Amino acid sequence: MRRLWVCVFLGLMILVQPVYSEGVLSPVETTLPAAQDIVRRIYGENIADEIYEDLTTPQYTALVAKFTENGSRYIFDARSASLGVNYLSRLYLIQELEAASNGRIEVDVVGNHFNVVGRLPGYLPGDHPVIVVSAHYDSAELSPGANEDGSGIAVVLSLARMLSKYEWPLDIYFIAFNARNAFIPISGSPEVASYFQVLDIDILTMYNVDTILLPDPDGAFNEQIQIGYYDDGQIGYHTGQYWAEMTQMISNNHGAGVITAVPHTSFGLWGGSDHISFFNRGFSGITCLFESGSEADGSSSTPADMWTNADFDFFLGREATCAIGASIAFTMSRRYGSPTIIESDFSNGPGQFEMVQFVISTPTVVNITSRWFGGSSTFYLVDSDFNLIDVNAFPNASAWESTEIFNEQLTTKGLYFLFAENTHYGSVGYEVSITFDSDIDGNGILDKNEYWLPQSYFTSDQDDDGVSDAEEIFHGTDVNNVDSDGDTMDDRFEIEMGFNPTDPSDGNEDADNDGLTNAQEYSGGLNPFSKDTDNDKIDDLWELTYGLNPLVNDADLDLDGDSITNLEEYKAGTNPSVSDAVMNPLIWLALPVVVVIPVVGFLYIRTKNQELLA
Numbered sequence: 103m104r105r106l107w108v109c110v111f112l113g114l115m116i117l118v119q120p121v122y123s124e125g126v127l128s129p130v131e132t133t134l135p136a137a138q139d140i141v142r143r144i145y146g147e148n149i150a151d152e153i154y155e156d157l158t159t160p161q162y163t164a165l166v167a168k169f170t171e172n173g174s175r176y177i178f179d180a181r182s183a184s185l186g187v188n189y190l191s192r193l194y195l196i197q198e199l200e201a202a203s204n205g206r207i208e209v210d211v212v213g214n215h216f217n218v219v220g221r222l223p224g225y226l227p228g229d230h231p232v233i234v235v236s237a238h239y240d241s242a243e244l245s246p247g248a249n250e251d252g253s254g255i256a257v258v259l260s261l262a263r264m265l266s267k268y269e270w271p272l273d274i275y276f277i278a279f280n281a282r283n284a285f286i287p288i289s290g291s292p293e294v295a296s297y298f299q300v301l302d303i304d305i306l307t308m309y310n311v312d313t314i315l316l317p318d319p320d321g322a323f324n325e326q327i328q329i330g331y332y333d334d335g336q337i338g339y340h341t342g343q344y345w346a347e348m349t350q351m352i353s354n355n356h357g358a359g360v361i362t363a364v365p366h367t368s369f370g371l372w373g374g375s376d377h378i379s380f381f382n383r384g385f386s387g388i389t390c391l392f393e394s395g396s397e398a399d400g401s402s403s404t405p406a407d408m409w410t411n412a413d414f415d416f417f418l419g420r421e422a423t424c425a426i427g428a429s430i431a432f433t434m435s436r437r438y439g440s441p442t443i444i445e446s447d448f449s450n451g452p453g454q455f456e457m458v459q460f461v462i463s464t465p466t467v468v469n470i471t472s473r474w475f476g477g478s479s480t481f482y483l484v485d486s487d488f489n490l491i492d493v494n495a496f497p498n499a500s501a502w503e504s505t506e507i508f509n510e511q512l513t514t515k516g517l518y519f520l521f522a523e524n525t526h527y528g529s530v531g532y533e534v535s536i537t538f539d540s541d542i543d544g545n546g547i548l549d550k551n552e553y554w555l556p557q558s559y560f561t562s563d564q565d566d567d568g569v570s571d572a573e574e575i576f577h578g579t580d581v582n583n584v585d586s587d588g589d590t591m592d593d594r595f596e597i598e599m600g601f602n603p604t605d606p607s608d609g610n611e612d613a614d615n616d617g618l619t620n621a622q623e624y625s626g627g628l629n630p631f632s633k634d635t636d637n638d639k640i641d642d643l644w645e646l647t648y649g650l651n652p653l654v655n656d657a658d659l660d661l662d663g664d665s666i667t668n669l670e671e672y673k674a675g676t677n678p679s680v681s682d683a684v685m686n687p688l689i690w691l692a693l694p695v696v697v698v699i700p701v702v703g704f705l706y707i708r709t710k711n712q713e714l715l716a
Contacts, residue, residue: 140605141206143225143269145576146437150356150428156264157423163416165256166248167409169194169239176243178285180214188280191239192216195278198259203266207276213293215284220262220276225269226575230554231306231543232273233430235261238282238290238312238376242403249399249407249414251282254311254391257423264427269578271434271554272306279376282312283403291376295383306543307345307387307433309426310377313402315414316395317360326360326415327422330369330390332381339515340544341386344463345429347486347517349389351459352432353425355446360421361391363517370396391422433542438553438560438572444536450524458520458534464541464548465513470520471504471537476530481507482521485514495525504535512538568594578604591624599630617643628652640672648678 175188183189192211199207199220207220218239224230237254241247255278262276281289298305317326329349331342346363353361366372371392381388393399401407436442446458462468470483480495492508499505512518524530540549553560559572567584569577579586579593586593587602589609596603599613601620609621616633623630626646633641638657645652650661650668657669664681671678 140602141267141269143576143578143604144431144434145271146435146440148435149268149431150352150435153264153427153431154356154424156267156427157260157420159417159420162256162260162420162423163409165259166252166416166419169255169259170241170246170248170252170409173246174244175239175241175247176245176283177215177240177281180216180281180289183214183216183280188240192218192278192280195239195255195259199262199276202259202263206266207262212297213290215279215281215290215293217280217290217294218278219294219297222262222266222270222274222276224272224274225578226271226554228555229302229304230272231304232275233306233433234275234277234308234310234380235426235430236275236277236279236291236308236310236376238279240280240283240290241407242283244405245403245407246405246409247407248409248411249315249393250313250402251311252409253313253315253414253419256419257311257314257426260423261427261430264423265430270430274430282376288374288376288379291379295379295385298380298385299383305380305385305387308377308380308385308389309349309429310375310388310390311422311426312371312375312390312392313396313399314391314393314418314422315416316393316399317415317418318394319398321394324354324359325362326394327362327418328364328369328392328394329361330364330366330372330392332372332388333365333367336515340463340542342388344461344515344542345387346389348432348461349425349429351461351517352429353421354457354459355444356428357425358417358421360418361425391426393418436549436553439550441537441550442540446534446536447532448522448534449529449531450522451529452524452527454524456522456532458522458536460518460520460536460538462512462515462518462538462540463544464515464539465511466539468508468510468512468518468536468538469506470508470510470534471506472499472522472532472534473501473504474499474522474530474532475501476524476528477526479530479532480523480525482519482523483508483510484519484521486516486518488519491518504533507534567592569597573597590621595624616641618646626652639669644672650678 169191172187172190175191177183177188195218196209199209203222207222209218209220211217212219235258237258238251239255241250258276258278265274277294279290279294314327329346331346333343334341343363350361350363353359369392371390372378375390377388377390396402401411401413444458444460448456450456478497479499480493482493483491485491492510494507496505520534520536522532522534541547542549555572555575559575560570562571563569564571564581565584569579571581574581574593577597584592587604587606589606591601591609593603601608610619612619613630614633618628620630628642629635635642635652636655638655640650640657642652650656658667660667661678662681668678
């Protein structure tokens with residue numbers, strides 16, 4: 103009898119199981135290329151903050167110590183440049199430039215004095231102006247030259263590592279001059295300047311770094327490093343002053359604010375370092391960074407110029423490096439068709455001020471907006487001579503929408519200051535945006551209306567994929583291939599969706615975690631960032647699995663005609679294409695009566711009859 107009830111129970115369990123056959127999704131079969139090591143290409147984004155985060159003071163200090171550990175690198179003339187520590191230092195520089203860039207920097211040795219010239223190629227085709235970072239690698243006789251000029255070489259090597267992580271529009275040159283302290287001073291850099299002339303290389307800006315570790319003990323905090331430029335007034339503003347003041351701006355807005363622009367008439371090293379060889383040959387954009395405490399630097403050109411000198415502040419070397427690198431990043435963040443935008447986020451305590459600097463290179467309207475989180479604030483707009491241009495006070499503001507602070511026409515080129523004062527009793531957080539037009543090369547054409555490419559690139563589209571040849575260059579894609587990385591997603595789709603059109607691995611990724619790869623979503627015309635492209639409350643993968651259309655709202659339809667909508671089937675986990683996948687609940691209630699009870703009754707009677715016969 104016990105076996106009887108077990109059989110009945112098992113039979114009941116079998117009966118109550120819904121029986122249906124599920125459809126199976128046939129995913130798009132794609133064989134995608136393997137992921138590659140991709141260097142990030144910079145266009146239209148300012149990574150100044152990233153540059154500042156990529157170097158620590160100990161890292162910078164270690165480079166100075168390493169480069170100067172073997173003593174003096176002095177040479178008398180070109181003949182002695184192939185011997186001793188100077189020769190070994192040159193080999194070290196070549197190896198470091200190549201290693202720091204993973205071989206991306208092309209290194210050459212130029213001139214009779216063996217100047218080391220490294221070039222990080224830009225990605226733009228054709229001839230364009232270049233950016234130069236330089237220092238001299240020789241030292242004074244008997245001097246290890248930690249400050250003069252191991253400090254400058256450490257800047258060059260640090261930036262070679264930091265900047266070679268990216269692809270930039272323009273070439274960047276990293277130069278180590280020789281023979282700055284030779285019997286005939288500044289003998290090496292004229293050879294490189296002539297080399298640039300022969301190759302018809304145009305310099306956009308040059309940062310020459312020469313001795314930067316000793317601040318003026320009595321000087322202001324924001325003047326610890328000087329950046330010298332040739333002062334040619336408003337007419338020649340772009341030939342040097344713009345670059346010096348822009349670097350000061352970057353140091354203030356992103357760094358410690360220790361750099362100040364100084365005209366050549368007040369800059370003690372203007373005629374005494376290697377940049378002068380380029381300036382004298384007509385190159386523009388020439389600047390030189392120098393310490394403010396040179397008059398108090400008793401170790402200069404002596405055996406005491408060692409990296410262990412307690413008077414040296416290696417943080418200044420780190421700050422100079424980052425300010426130059428971030429200035430280069432800011433310069434090459436230009437986007438065709440867009441104005442210049444400077445953004446700054448900060449917090450002020452009660453009664454505190456914060457200063458944001460910006461540089462005007464052409465007459466323009468400057469629009470300044472801010473969101474702030476707190477109470478009342480007052481804003482001041484000030485020119486380079488600290489004359490007040492305008493002031494606006496606000497009792498409060500929206501934390502969600504920007505408030506226009508100033509909309510001013512500025513005609514004088516130069517450095518300007520925005521001061522934000524917290525007049526509230528509590529701390530206030532600010533998000534400031536400053537928008538204006540620029541013309542950094544002074545050619546009379548606004549930067550937003552030109553780029554370092556011929557205009558024709560912006561109107562041509564050789565592969566007819568809806569992406570101009572200029573945009574293809576900016577993104578690193580093939581102008582003759584609609585799918586540059588071969589991941590089955592067209593370049594235009596990847597650009598519009600924010601994917602990387604040069605990285606094949608993102609075809610196999612699943613941006614919305616819905617079980618469909620990005621490539622499958624693209625092939626089906628789906629939204630790779632939505633699990634439910636047609637917003638019918640049924641996931642795309644489920645619709646594809648059971649033959650529904652993920653591009654059409656078919657939630658209220660009944661595919662199998664069983665009076666249960668597709669959405670109801672989705673929620674119940676049943677098959678919308680099989681009508682008997684889910685039976686009426688009343689049938690399940692009646693099933694024990696209709697099927698099981700008669701069977702049990704029959705078996706019971708049979709058992710009783712067997713007992714009577716026995």
